[in-house]
Amino acid sequence: MGNLRQPVYLEEKLKQVRESGRLNIRSKSLPTWCPGCGYFSIVDGVAMAINRLQISQKDVTVVSGIGCASRFPFFLETYGFHTLHGRTLPVATGIKVANDKLTVLAVGGDGDAFAIGGAHIPHAARRNVDITYLVFDNGIYGLTKGQTSPTSVLGFTTSTSPYKNQDQPLNPLLMMLSYGTSWVGQSYAGDPRHLSEMITQAMAHRGFSYLHILSPCVTFDKTSKTYTNLKAQVRWLPENHDSSDKMAAMKYAMDTDNPPIGLFYKESRPTLADNLNLVIESARGQGARASL
Amino acid sequence: MKETDIQLMFCGSAGDGTIAVGDIFKRAMAKAGYKVIAFDIYPPEIRGFGKCISRVRVTSRQAYSLKQESDVLVSLNDSYAIPHVPEVRDFGSVIYDNAPITSMAEGEHISGHLLPGQLPYGLRIREISDQTTGGSKSKNIVALGYLAGLFGIKPEPFHLIIRDKFKKKDPSIAESNLLAFDTAYTEGASTFRLDFIELGAPERQEIGSKVQMMTGNAAVVRGCLDAGLDCFFGYPITPATSIMERLATELPRRGGRLLQTEDEISAIAATIGAGYAGVRSATATSGPGLALMVEMLGLGVISEVPSVIFCSQRGGPSTGMPTKTEQSDLHLAVYGGAGDAQRIVLAPTNVEGAYRCAGKAFEMAEKYQTPVIVLLDLYLSNRYETVLLPRQNPFEGESSKHRSRVERGIPYSRFAFTEDHVSPRTIPGEEGGIHVITGLEHNEMGRPNDQSDMHNRMSEKRHKKLLAALDHPGITIHKRFGDTGSVDVGILGWGSTVGEILEAMLMAQAEGISCSVMKVVMLSPLPVEPIQHFFSDCREVLIPELNYEGQFANLVASAVSKPFTRFNRVPGVPMQVADILDQIRRLAERAKSSSAA
Numbered sequence: 001m002g003n004l005r006q007p008v009y010l011e012e013k014l015k016q017v018r019e020s021g022r023l024n025i026r027s028k029s030l031p032t033w034c035p036g037c038g039y040f041s042i043v044d045g046v047a048m049a050i051n052r053l054q055i056s057q058k059d060v061t062v063v064s065g066i067g068c069a070s071r072f073p074f075f076l077e078t079y080g081f082h083t084l085h086g087r088t089l090p091v092a093t094g095i096k097v098a099n100d101k102l103t104v105l106a107v108g109g110d111g112d113a114f115a116i117g118g119a120h121i122p123h124a125a126r127r128n129v130d131i132t133y134l135v136f137d138n139g140i141y142g143l144t145k146g147q148t149s150p151t152s153v154l155g156f157t158t159s160t161s162p163y164k165n166q167d168q169p170l171n172p173l174l175m176m177l178s179y180g181t182s183w184v185g186q187s188y189a190g191d192p193r194h195l196s197e198m199i200t201q202a203m204a205h206r207g208f209s210y211l212h213i214l215s216p217c218v219t220f221d222k223t224s225k226t227y228t229n230l231k232a233q234v235r236w237l238p239e240n241h242d243s244s245d246k247m248a249a250m251k252y253a254m255d256t257d258n259p260p261i262g263l264f265y266k267e268s269r270p271t272l273a274d275n276l277n278l279v280i281e282s283a284r285g286q287g288a289r290a291s292l
Numbered sequence: 293m294k295e296t297d298i299q300l301m302f303c304g305s306a307g308d309g310t311i312a313v314g315d316i317f318k319r320a321m322a323k324a325g326y327k328v329i330a331f332d333i334y335p336p337e338i339r340g341f342g343k344c345i346s347r348v349r350v351t352s353r354q355a356y357s358l359k360q361e362s363d364v365l366v367s368l369n370d371s372y373a374i375p376h377v378p379e380v381r382d383f384g385s386v387i388y389d390n391a392p393i394t395s396m397a398e399g400e401h402i403s404g405h406l407l408p409g410q411l412p413y414g415l416r417i418r419e420i421s422d423q424t425t426g427g428s429k430s431k432n433i434v435a436l437g438y439l440a441g442l443f444g445i446k447p448e449p450f451h452l453i454i455r456d457k458f459k460k461k462d463p464s465i466a467e468s469n470l471l472a473f474d475t476a477y478t479e480g481a482s483t484f485r486l487d488f489i490e491l492g493a494p495e496r497q498e499i500g501s502k503v504q505m506m507t508g509n510a511a512v513v514r515g516c517l518d519a520g521l522d523c524f525f526g527y528p529i530t531p532a533t534s535i536m537e538r539l540a541t542e543l544p545r546r547g548g549r550l551l552q553t554e555d556e557i558s559a560i561a562a563t564i565g566a567g568y569a570g571v572r573s574a575t576a577t578s579g580p581g582l583a584l585m586v587e588m589l590g591l592g593v594i595s596e597v598p599s600v601i602f603c604s605q606r607g608g609p610s611t612g613m614p615t616k617t618e619q620s621d622l623h624l625a626v627y628g629g630a631g632d633a634q635r636i637v638l639a640p641t642n643v644e645g646a647y648r649c650a651g652k653a654f655e656m657a658e659k660y661q662t663p664v665i666v667l668l669d670l671y672l673s674n675r676y677e678t679v680l681l682p683r684q685n686p687f688e689g690e691s692s693k694h695r696s697r698v699e700r701g702i703p704y705s706r707f708a709f710t711e712d713h714v715s716p717r718t719i720p721g722e723e724g725g726i727h728v729i730t731g732l733e734h735n736e737m738g739r740p741n742d743q744s745d746m747h748n749r750m751s752e753k754r755h756k757k758l759l760a761a762l763d764h765p766g767i768t769i770h771k772r773f774g775d776t777g778s779v780d781v782g783i784l785g786w787g788s789t790v791g792e793i794l795e796a797m798l799m800a801q802a803e804g805i806s807c808s809v810m811k812v813v814m815l816s817p818l819p820v821e822p823i824q825h826f827f828s829d830c831r832e833v834l835i836p837e838l839n840y841e842g843q844f845a846n847l848v849a850s851a852v853s854k855p856f857t858r859f860n861r862v863p864g865v866p867m868q869v870a871d872i873l874d875q876i877r878r879l880a881e882r883a884k885s886s887s888a889a
């Protein structure tokens with residue numbers, strides 16, 4: 001194994017992580033992201049959530065697609081599957097159908113989710129697959145070095161839209177709400193505390209939880225979704241927002257100038273596993289117990 | 293004991309109950325202990341009155357394929373049946389309604405189209421149906437009763453099947469249909485016959501196995517269930533849909549789970565996800581779906597996750613001919629995808645093989661940690677055969693032994709290099725085996741690594757581990773039939789076409805041609821040595837297949853340097869035995885003259 005590069009720890013980071021009591025949840029591989037990338041805080045947030053929810057690491061599987069965001073599973077000491085561009089959700093669904101006892105996290109970038117993977121999202125949502133989906137939205141394709149994404153703002157200049165982006169950006173939160181997602185929230189990489197709190201809540205939810213995470217790409221976006229801009233734009237959802245009120249949630253989701261962070265919507269309904277168990281029960285006749 | 297070998301053809305419209313009567317006939321014959329092979333042709337439209345043909349061959353020993361010529365044609369609709377009259381052999385029989393409802397012009401009635409030497413059997417089919425059931429809907433049952441009486445086939449199995457067929461309806465319906473059957477049976481039994489059609493007694497059943505009649509797709513389902521399938525993910529597509537439909541009923545009864553996904557990409561992705569989680573999982577599709585799946589197949593190959601993919605081929609490219617058969621997805625199955633992505637591809641040649649390959653695919657997928665594609669085609673998926681299923685489940689359960697090789701206490705390497713190139717595998721939830729798998733090239737730990745040395749070693753590992761599959765126990769990888777030793781003509785075949793090839797070989801042998809057939813079931817990795825050996829035994833080699841260019845021939849050409857003859861047809865229906873026979877004769881001629889020269 002002489003080939004293996006020795007992991008190098010940044011002293012500061014190490015100290016910080018050790019102090020939080022979740023060191024063993026981080027893997028020995030140091031993230032390969034650009035210094036300052038918003039994604040670092042998300043690894044910490046997930047590690048903290050796993051720690052807080054007292055889930056055994058061996059029972060966690062992190063599934064991702066392709067992109068900078070999708071490198072995520074390598075940086076946690078849990079089971080993980082770094083799959084194909086856009087195919088995070090169906091792979092995660094398969095894992096969950098096979099073994100409902102596992103805690104399954106799906107992660108990916110905005111391109112992975114809403115461009116190439118867009119067709120899978122409504123189905124994971126309507127089936128209420130009991131997984132947590134974290135989308136890291138930097139409004140750009142980071143891994144391929146800075147092209148336009150489905151969430152790039154109008155007028156944004158990138159290598160593939162040198163004359164400015166003309167395509168109306170998607171509104172992921174509005175989409176997720178209308179797809180029937182049973183838990184929808186938004187957070188922001190510039191607020192690690194809020195982030196870890198939201199990740200914890202999303203993971204605690206039984207059913208399909210979607211957390212939209214605004215996260216700057218410090219390398220390829222110097223003008224649009226920067227820390228400075230995001231910090232100035234984001235607002236907390238009002239405290240009196242009723243998270244069972246979908247109409248209200250949709251109204252807040254439409255505020256793209258000042259993206260609200262917090263829990264938009266939450267409902268409780270049977271998961272895919274519940275429904276498949278019901279199928280087994282009806283196939284076997286009343287009283288039969290599911291076993292697999 | 294007299295050998296039985298007769299083939300019947302029922303021809304009529306969808307509304308005439310053509311397929312239904314063919315079904316009762318073949319079930320009754322199977323029940324009586326005969327061996328059956330049957331294939332129906334439907335119109336592509338869902339509704340309407342398109343032409344339906346049900347062909348059933350009844351034999352003492354299991355036949356390899358349907359015959360070119362039928363012994364009996366039963367017309368339920370003359371305008372549809374007339375073009376098929378020439379398919380009836382000399383001294384064969386044609387059964388039709390001789391009292392049609394309206395007077396017909398002479399050319400419209402089938403009796404005017406019979407060839408000299410074919411024997412006509414006219415019966416008041418509609419009238420008997422009217423008299424016994426009060427309507428013309430049971431014309432098919434009347435024709436069936438007449439036919440059974442005519443050829444002296446015992447009525448009891450028919451009674452059983454007819455009762456079963458109508459068991460969900462009002463009991464009076466079954467009774468009137470039985471009356472229709474019996475009335476016609478008596479007429480048939482008292483008819484003076486001139487033909488030479490005779491049935492021998494059925495063969496005794498072999499001990500330790502049970503005979504059942506089923507389609508290729510039903511056999512796939514049985515294989516899946518016997519192998520302990522846990523999860524199935526699919527998206528409907530002809531001709532694979534019936535696999536999912538059957539599993540939708542059967543799988544949950546055994547505690548398994550089935551999900552109809554949003555597309556084929558999702559189906560294979562979830563199959564691989566479930567495979568990663570450690571259960572037996574599968575999907576089923578046809579060419580267009582497999583085309584969508586190949587990127588995921590590559591992921592399955594590089595991440596070394598077990599999965600099973602059934603692909604029932606139809607006419608292509610693109611949407612092609614959804615209700616026609618073809619063998620043109622072989623290249624896609626063997627090579628489809630990015631990079632060097634070798635996988636296992638199995639192609640059963642008959643219904644029993646479909647059962648075996650289906651079950652063994654799960655063993656192989658797990659043992660060699662790879663996607664396994666089982667290639668069928670519309671013909672094999674839909675055709676009925678009587679098969680001997682072993683009473684003892686022939687499939688190995690989940691191969692946990694591959695997992696237990698994980699050594700506790702030392703850091704776990706998911707992709708450790710080993711002697712047999714297969715690495716110990718853990719699954720999520722397992723203590724001490726945490727790892728991440730990826731579609732990126734990686735090192736033994738599964739960490740991304742694109743060093744040339746590592747890529748070399750990993751590529752070698754992924755390729756070489758599959759070679760052991762060529763000796764996988766309990767499955768026929770390749771098999772030789774016919775004359776042994778050196779022969780004039782050797783025929784190399786794969787998939788459902790092997791049935792027609794074997795029939796052609798038997799006929800050629802009867803003509804005194806020295807010939808031999810080799811069927812190849814594992815198409816990837818290819819059993820190169822046995823194929824080379826076969827070539828060295830044959831003066832001429834013929835490769836018949838249902839695709840335009842010769843996709844299997846291309847695989848063979850990459851393995852042997854000797855010349856051979858391609859025989860390609862894309863008619864959308866099974867290959868004609870006579871066409872293969874012609875080729876064999878031609879090559880036998882050439883082999884003779886070249887050896888004389």
Ligand SMILES: Cc1ncc(C[n+]2csc(CCOP(=O)(O)OP(=O)(O)O)c2C)c(N)n1
Nearest residue numbers: 066067068069085109110111112141142143
């Ligand atoms: C089928 C396929 N198409 C294209 C790519 C190239 N590709 C890799 S990542 C990516 C976009 C990543 O953007 P995003 O999902 O937003 O993730 P980020 O890098 O921004 O975190 C693309 C286009 C690929 N790997 N696979």
Ligand code: SF4
Nearest residue numbers: 034037068142217218
């Ligand atoms: S390119 Fe952008 S998204 Fe990717 S790691 Fe660097 S900063 Fe993060």
Ligand SMILES: [Mg+2]
Nearest residue numbers: 109110138140
């Ligand atoms: Mg992005």
